[in-house]
Amino acid sequence: MAKKIxxxxxxxxxxxDIHVGDIIYLNGxxxxxxxxxxxxxxxxxxxxxxxxxxxxxxxxGPIIRTLSEDQYExxxxxxxxxxxxxxxxxxxxxETGVKLIVGKGGMGEGTMRGxxxxxxxxxxxxxxxxxxxxTCVEKIEEVNWKDLGMPETLWTCKVKEFGPLIVxxxxxxxxxxxxxxxxxxxxxxxxxxxxxKQVSFIK
Amino acid sequence: MTKDEAVARLTxxxxxxxxxxxxxxxxxxxxxxxxxxxxxxxxxxxxIYEAMFKNQELARQLNRPSCQDTGAIQFLLKCGAKxxxxxxxxxxxxxxxxxxxxNAPLRHNSVETFDEYNTGKNIGKGIPTIFWDIVPxxxxxxxxTYMAGGGCSLPGKAMVLMPGEGxxxxxxxxMDIMTSYGLNACPPLLVGVGIGTSVExxxxxxxxxxxxxxxxxxxxxxxxxxxxxLEEGINQIxxxxxxxxxxxxxxxxxxxxxxxxxxxxxxxxxxxxWSHRRGHIVFDRELHYxxxxxxxxxx
Ligand code: SF4
Numbered sequence: 199m200a201k202k203i204x205x206x207x208x209x210x211x212x213x214x215d216i217h218v219g220d221i222i223y224l225n226g227x228x229x230x231x232x233x234x235x236x237x238x239x240x241x242x243x244x245x246x247x248x249x250x251x252x253x254x255x256x257x258x259g260p261i262i263r264t265l266s267e268d269q270y271e272x273x274x275x276x277x278x279x280x281x282x283x284x285x286x287x288x289x290x291x292x293e294t295g296v297k298l299i300v301g302k303g304g305m306g307e308g309t310m311r312g313x314x315x316x317x318x319x320x321x322x323x324x325x326x327x328x329x330x331x332x333t334c335v336e337k338i339e340e341v342n343w344k345d346l347g348m349p350e351t352l353w354t355c356k357v358k359e360f361g362p363l364i365v366x367x368x369x370x371x372x373x374x375x376x377x378x379x380x381x382x383x384x385x386x387x388x389x390x391x392x393x394x395k396q397v398s399f400i401k
Numbered sequence: 402m403t404k405d406e407a408v409a410r411l412t413x414x415x416x417x418x419x420x421x422x423x424x425x426x427x428x429x430x431x432x433x434x435x436x437x438x439x440x441x442x443x444x445x446x447x448x449i450y451e452a453m454f455k456n457q458e459l460a461r462q463l464n465r466p467s468c469q470d471t472g473a474i475q476f477l478l479k480c481g482a483k484x485x486x487x488x489x490x491x492x493x494x495x496x497x498x499x500x501x502x503x504n505a506p507l508r509h510n511s512v513e514t515f516d517e518y519n520t521g522k523n524i525g526k527g528i529p530t531i532f533w534d535i536v537p538x539x540x541x542x543x544x545x546t547y548m549a550g551g552g553c554s555l556p557g558k559a560m561v562l563m564p565g566e567g568x569x570x571x572x573x574x575x576m577d578i579m580t581s582y583g584l585n586a587c588p589p590l591l592v593g594v595g596i597g598t599s600v601e602x603x604x605x606x607x608x609x610x611x612x613x614x615x616x617x618x619x620x621x622x623x624x625x626x627x628x629x630x631l632e633e634g635i636n637q638i639x640x641x642x643x644x645x646x647x648x649x650x651x652x653x654x655x656x657x658x659x660x661x662x663x664x665x666x667x668x669x670x671x672x673x674x675w676s677h678r679r680g681h682i683v684f685d686r687e688l689h690y691x692x693x694x695x696x697x698x699x700x
Contacts, residue, residue, distance in 0.1 A: 276469040303585045326676040327456035328469035362448045382580045389634035397568035
């Protein structure tokens with residue numbers, strides 16, 4: 199199977215034949231964007247300093263080494279729990295035209311609607327693989343909203359084959375984590391029933 | 402060696418060891434991850450394991466902590482009552498953490514409660530956490546080091562069951578955590594279960610269970626059988642790497658137990674993530690050390 203690589207700017211057509219569970223990689227640009235940036239755009243109505251139309255965001259708070267006044271190096275970057283941004287994400291997708299959201303763990307109904315109606319994906323980067331992620335970053339090209347501090351700053355990174363990214367919400371209304379949860383719970387109940395037959399130590 | 406020299410030496414070795422354990426996983430975890438990875442046959446699970454292995458390789462090559470969350474540092478000690486530096490140990494461990502934080506570098510993960518500020522040094526009131534076991538008639542110091550990440554600390558839970566709920570109740574307690582918070586704690590997980598008489602005995606046992614090398618069993622036959630049953634049961638859920646489905650869910654299940662009051666069963670769960678950064682180092686009274694969690698370490 200050929201590696202599926204998306205390149206920014208991403209179009210709705212690029213996403214049409216991608217489904218939950220697919221593994222994709224990203225070339226081009228991705229901007230770290232998490233709690234406060236979402237809040238500023240949606241709740242305070244401030245304009246984002248980065249044009250995300252056709253772009254990608256990463257829910258993450260990286261460790262950056264400052265090399266000089268405007269030169270930075272990505273030391274370590276791992277995804278943070280996406281669910282924290284759930285409250286804002288549907289609006290965020292609509293407002294910005296962002297096409298790829300990368301984070302950790304699943305997201306909910308709102309994001310699923312946003313991805314379906316405005317054509318975007320949510321994907322997860324395997325957590326705990328911070329060095330792989332950092333070495334996919336070729337260069338930090340733009341830095342915005344530095345007043346938010348290192349973790350919350352919008353770091354726009356030029357990336358090469360950033361991934362593996364596992365698609366968890368696609369443009370067709372499917373949500374992998376939600377679907378898995380149902381299966382997991384069914385299997386869990388079966389396993390509990392089986393174990394309980396064998397642990398009646400108190401008689 | 403003067404006392405000052407000895408203190409400096411001990412501090413230095415522990416600092417370097419903590420730094421090292423943030424970059425290289427212990428032998429048993431590495432071996433188990435390989436074993437679990439080899440069983441997977443879907444592109445999804447295989448790609449995730451591949452990323453994990455590549456990450457560990459890069460972390461070693463580039464000398465960087467392998468996961469960005471280097472945890473709150475914890476030490477579980479078995480200190481001989483005759484170990485010559487017992488009195489200095491607490492300050493030695495704090496100083497070692499400060500050094501490791503600077504040199505590794507480790508992420509700043511110690512926030513003072515109520516005052517709610519990050520100390521920036523990975524130390525604080527009660528951090529690093531130090532659990533003491535004093536061993537009479539010994540002059541050795543045995544240390545388990547552990548990086549307790551946020552994601553893998555989150556599923557931790559303790560409660561006291563009524564005996565009527567029995568080990569069946571214990572089973573449900575453990576299993577429910579697997580599909581709620583366990584899912585997002587970066588499986589495959591190491592599941593530590595403590596069974597005792599109250600919340601704090603159970604909770605401490607559940608953490609100690611995570612310090613046991615993989616593949617060891619509880620000496621009690623029934624407890625060992627229950628470890629196996631839970632391991633098989635949780636694996637059947639098929640959480641897979643990162644909770645994205647796969648053939649297995651866990652690195653292992655370890656139960657530690659004590660006696661209980663007849664009216665209660667205290668139970669607790671602690672989990673370790675795939676990036677289970679545990680280290681084990683033993684010092685003699687001359688401060689010669691042996692490391693058995695990782696082979697080929699040069700500090
Ligand atoms: S759960 Fe473990 S591997 Fe996952 S992000 Fe936290 S420390 Fe890293």
